[in-house]
Amino acid sequence: MANKIQYDYKPEHLNISEPNKYKESDLKSEQMLLNIGPQHPSTHGVLRLEVITDGEIVVDVIPHMGYLHRCFEKHAESLMYNQIIPYVDRMDYLAAMNSEHVYCMGVEKMLGITDKIPKRVEYIRVLVSELNRLASHFLAIGTFGLDIGATTPFLWLMRDREHILRLLEWASGARMLYNYIWIGGLYYDLPVGFEERCLEFINYLKPKLREYEGLLLENKIFVERTAKVGVLPLDLAVNYGITGPMLRGSGLKYDLRRVDGYSVYPELDFDVPIGKGEMGTTGDCWDRTYVRARECWESVKIMEQCLERLTTDLKRDKSFDPQAAVPKRVRPKKQDIYFRGETAKGELGFFMRADGRSDKPLRCKVRSSCFVNLSVLSEISKGCMIADLIAIVGSIDFVMGEVDR
Template sequence: MSQAIEYKYRPENLNESAPNVYDESKLTREEMVINIGPQHPSTHGVLRLEVVTDGEIVVDVVPHLGYLHRCFEKHAESVAMNGVIPFVDRMDYVGAMNSEHAYAMGVERMLGIEDKIPKRVEYIRVLVAELNRIASHFVAIGTYGLDIGAFTPFLWVMRDREHILRLLEWVSGARMLYNYIWVGGLFYDLPVGFEEKCTEFINYLKPKLVELDEVLVNNKIFIERTANVGVIPRNLAINYGVTGPILRGSGLRMDYRKVDGYSVYPEIDFEVPIGNGQMGQTGDCWDRTWVRVEEVKQSVKIIEQCLTQLTGDLKRTREFDPRELVPKKIRPKAQDLYVRAENPKGELGFFFRTDGRSDVAVRCKARGCSFSNLSILPAISKGYMVADLIAIVGSLDFVMGEVDR
C-alpha cells in the first residue's frame, strides 16, 4: 500500500511572472516538472496537471483549468429564465436531470409556486433524477476502475447505464441532454408503460450490484491501489468546500436531500452512506468509491418508492401542462436568491439576482460541485507516487463542463 511522504509547499519556486507555473530553474537537482493531460485519459481530456516530481514521488500539483468554456452563466444572463434549461444540461452533462431539477426549483421558488407543483410531477422529477444519479455514478465507478487497470467492471456498468439512457431517451427524446424538467412542471408526462419497464430494469439491476461489489469494490488489487491513498480528513474536506460522495466518504453524513428536504424526498425512506475506513483510513479513495456504490443501491430504493406512488395513489388522470402555473413570460419580483440541491457529484447551487422588470436574470451564478471538489487535489496529492495521483484524480469524479463553465 502507498503511504504519503511529507513535503512542504515552497512558494518561492513559483514563477514570478506566472504565479501558477513552476520556475524550473528554481527546482532542486532531483526534481522535474511533467505534464499529465489534457490528453491523458484520467484527466477527462481537458484538464492539465503540472506535476513537480522527485523521482516517482509527487512534490506538488498545479491544476490548470480552461480548454472547454461552456459559458453557462453568461448564457443564463441573456436568455429568459425558463429558456435556460438546455444550457443547464451542458454543465454536468452526465447528470443533466439533476441539474435541471435544481435550476427549476430555484426559479419556482422565486415565483412563489414551489409548493403548487402537483405531487405526480414531483415524484416523476425524483424518479428521473435518481435514474440519472445511478447513470452518473456508473460512469464514475466504471471509468475509475479503468483508470487503475480494471477493464471488466467498466464494460458491465456501461452496459447497465445504457438501459437507463434508453429509459430517459424514451421520456425526453434525448440521450444525455434532456430538457425535460421545466419551470413549473415537465416537458411531458411519463410515456405509457414507462413504470412497468422501469420496474423491470430495477429488478434486473439488483443482482448486478452484488456482482459489482465482488468484482471491483472488494477486489484485492483494487483495495491495494485505493486504500490509504488520497486521504481527505473530515476537517480538510469541510475547509475546501467539497461536497457529495467525497465529503460523505470522509465520514460526514451531509446530503441535501435529507438536510434541505426539497421536493418529495422527505416522504421517501433512504439512508445516507458514509465512509468509515473499512479497508484503510476514513476518507481514502476506496471509501469514496464505496460510497458511490452504496448510493446507487439507495437510489434503487428511492426509485422503487417513486414507482409505487406513480402506479398507486398518483396514477395519471390527465396530462399536466406547465403553463397552468407558469406563463410564457415570467417576471419574478426583484430579489436575490440562492438554491441548492444534491447532485451526483455534490452541491449544485444557483444564485439568482432579478430586477422585477425582466424575464432575464440580472445575475445567475452557478456553484459547480466539480469545481470545488477539484480544488482539493493539490492538498491530498503531495508525497504519493505518480501512479497514486491517477487514482486520486479519478476518485474525485469531476466533469469539466461544470468546472470550466
C-alpha cells in the first residue's frame, strides 16, 4: 500500500533524490500540492508536473520525466549504424527529418565521407528538413494557441501542416517517421514533379503566414496572456544550456546552421530572428512564439533557394543515383565524436564511440534540446498563476519522445 503523502515548505531540508520532491509536512498550511499530468493532452506528452501552489500562485513546479522510456541510447548500441535511423525518427517524431539529417552527418564525419556527398543530395536534405521544421513550428504555435483558448489558429495551422506531411509522404513513403535521409545519401531522389508542387505550396503559404501573425501574435487576448509571462533572462538561458527558439527568444542570435555552418547552409541566405520584447519583456512567452513564427518565413526563404538550385544547376538527371555515396558497410575507425545540428526545437547532438572493429556504436549518447529546455521550467514559473503555468509549458515546445530517451 502506498505511503500516505505528508505535507511544509522548507526547501533547505528537501532531498531531490526522493521520488516526490515535496511531502505534506514540507508545506505551509495555506499551500497545496497539485499534480498536473501525465495525461497526454494536458501537458504535450506523458509529463507529470508536481506543483506547489499558494492559492492561484505557483510557489514551485517540478517536472517528472520517465513515463515514456524510449530507451533509444541503449537500443542504438545493439544496432548497426544504418539500422539506427528509424529509431532516430522516433525521438522528436514531429521533426524526424531534422534528427535524421544531424545523425547521418555525424556518422558521415566518422567515416570521413562528408566531402563525397553529392550537392543535389545536400540540397534535398536541407529542403525536406526545412519542410519538417515548418510542420513542427505549425504544431507548436497551433497547440500553444489552443492551450490558452484559441481554437481557430490551431485548426488553420493543422490544415496547412497537412500539406507538408503529404509532400514528405510523397517523397519518402511515410507520413511522420521517414527513414529518408541515409548515411551517405537518400533513400530516393525526389519524385517527378515534387519541386513544382513544393513551389506551389510556398506561393500558397506566404499570405497564410501573414494571416496567422494577425490572427494570433497581434491578437489582444493572446498578447495579454503571453507578454511578460514566463520570462527567461538571457543569462539564465545560457547557464541552463538552453538552445533553439527558446534561447533566441531571450535575445541571443545563436543558430547552429550559422554558427557551425554544416551541410549547404553557408551557401544560403537567411536571417536568425530573435526576441526583442516588442509586446512585453524580452524572453517571455510571446517572444518565443514570435521567434517560431518568424523562423517559418526564414524556412520558406531557404526552401525557395534550394528549389532554385535543384531546378537549375542541380536539375534532375536520369543517371543520378542518390545512393551512390552510401557505404556498403559502415565501420568507422576507433574514435569518439560529437556532432550537433539545429533542429526545430534547438541543438540536437549525438556522441558516439566506435571501437574500430564493430558495425555498431560502442556507446551512443544524445544531447536533447527538449530535455535541457524543459529543465528551466521551475525557474521561469515561480510566482506565476496556474493558468500562466500552462502557457509557459506550451511555449517551451518539447516532445517527450526526445526527453525520455
